[in-house]
Amino acid sequence: MDLGTKAIHVGQEPDEATGAVIPPISLSTTFAQLAPGTPRSHYDYARSNNPTRENLERCIAALEEAEFAFVFSSGLGATTTLLHLLSSGDHVICIDDVYGGTQRYFRNVAARFGVTFSFIDFEGDAYPKALAEHPNTRMVWLESPTNPTLRVTDIAMVAKQTPPRVLLVVDNTFMTPYCQQPLKLGAHIVMHSMSKYLNGHSDVIMGAVALRDRALADRLRYLQNALGAVPSAFDCYLVHRGLKTLAVRMERHCDNAMKIAEWLEQRSRMEPKRIHRVIYPGLASHPQHEVAKRNAARPGAFGGMIAFSMDNAAECLSRMRLSTLAESLGGVESLIEVPALMTHQSVPAAERERLGIDERLVRWSVGIEAVGDLLRDLQDALDASNAS
Numbered sequence: 001m002d003l004g005t006k007a008i009h010v011g012q013e014p015d016e017a018t019g020a021v022i023p024p025i026s027l028s029t030t031f032a033q034l035a036p037g038t039p040r041s042h043y044d045y046a047r048s049n050n051p052t053r054e055n056l057e058r059c060i061a062a063l064e065e066a067e068f069a070f071v072f073s074s075g076l077g078a079t080t081t082l083l084h085l086l087s088s089g090d091h092v093i094c095i096d097d098v099y100g101g102t103q104r105y106f107r108n109v110a111a112r113f114g115v116t117f118s119f120i121d122f123e124g125d126a127y128p129k130a131l132a133e134h135p136n137t138r139m140v141w142l143e144s145p146t147n148p149t150l151r152v153t154d155i156a157m158v159a160k161q162t163p164p165r166v167l168l169v170v171d172n173t174f175m176t177p178y179c180q181q182p183l184k185l186g187a188h189i190v191m192h193s194m195s196k197y198l199n200g201h202s203d204v205i206m207g208a209v210a211l212r213d214r215a216l217a218d219r220l221r222y223l224q225n226a227l228g229a230v231p232s233a234f235d236c237y238l239v240h241r242g243l244k245t246l247a248v249r250m251e252r253h254c255d256n257a258m259k260i261a262e263w264l265e266q267r268s269r270m271e272p273k274r275i276h277r278v279i280y281p282g283l284a285s286h287p288q289h290e291v292a293k294r295n296a297a298r299p300g301a302f303g304g305m306i307a308f309s310m311d312n313a314a315e316c317l318s319r320m321r322l323s324t325l326a327e328s329l330g331g332v333e334s335l336i337e338v339p340a341l342m343t344h345q346s347v348p349a350a351e352r353e354r355l356g357i358d359e360r361l362v363r364w365s366v367g368i369e370a371v372g373d374l375l376r377d378l379q380d381a382l383d384a385s386n387a388s
């Protein structure tokens with residue numbers, strides 16, 4: 001089955017008892033037992049497992065072409081649980097341009113428990129060098145494209161260079177399985193903030209991991225229950241409902257983002273002193289455009305995120321009416337922000353400067369509104385802030 005069909009049907013079979021086409025939400029926290037220690041089914045307590053969460057996990061596994069999936073109370077809840085696969089003394093090699101909250105957790109919290117980190121750019125031979133320097137490496141953490149500068153890493157190449165003792169984790173939040181399937185490219189674990197595109201409606205915070213290895217899945221099932229960063233059944237229902245339109249939403253996100261990136265690039269040629277750089281992996285001008293094509297799960301699947309650098313960004317953004325000035329991304333509505341002042345404020349200032357995350361850099365989560373309306377809104381904001 002195609003991804004769009006799986007998103008609608010897997011984990012959403014009609015209810016056996018009543019025939020209800022939409023399975024009921026299972027709100028019970030506990031399940032009656034036949035005798036002490038003998039539950040009636042494989043459910044006993046809802047933190048360990050419950051039917052609504054299980055339906056969603058089956059669907060995520062199907063979409064990522066994984067065997068197993070586990071969902072968590074947030075993307076960071078998923079990340080925290082994954083880090084508990086490690087022990088004190090282990091090392092993690094992480095892409096330097098990682099989401100600010102992931103970096104904050106790694107540097108300020110996980111590091112206190114004896115796990116060490118290096119933050120590197122995977123270009124050239126930096127990765128083999130880091131592996132040689134840290135023989136205690138047990139995990140590699142990639143985002144591709146990165147948040148917010150949209151740098152792209154050759155996932156299959158990193159997978160080839162990864163020794164068997166090391167787990168390769170790819171945060172696929174920006175791309176979704178519609179655009180990119182890291183397990184097929186050789187990653188061991190794919191991770192998501194489902195608060196973004198997978199839910200798609202900016203009304204649930206949730207995370208997920210998906211993988212193929214049974215022994216690793218057993219460890220993660222244990223950790224999911226032991227750490228307890230699990231979502232509510234109601235939220236699982238909402239995300240599953242959002243997932244059903246994933247394919248049509250992503251197709252439109254990608255189309256709109258491509259058109260806007262081309263328009264912005266055109267405008268930057270006219271006003272090079274004002275719009276300095278447009279970054280979108282689908283543009284031929286993107287330094288890793290060819291790699292982005294290799295990573296893509298289907299032609300033209302470059303995602304819905306754009307970054308660009310402009311003077312007077314804050315003023316221009318505050319004049320936009322359709323694209324809301326807000327953190328987060330991946331909802332049907334367009335959101336726009338300045339990462340240096342918002343999502344990536346927690347990244348150390350020197351590191352932000354090195355990565356090019358300054359107050360001119362704008363990140364735009366392009367929604368699925370009519371692209372003409374989005375372009376007019378941008379044009380009006382640019383013209384108005386030009387004139388002032």
Ligand code: P1T
Pocket residue numbers: 074075076077099101102143147171173174192193194195205206207327328329343
């Ligand atoms: O917010 P939460 O569901 O906990 O997910 C964290 C997370 C993980 N990975 C990536 C790539 C992310 O972008 C995020 C959350 N990001 C934002 C809130 C943001 O505006 O970038």
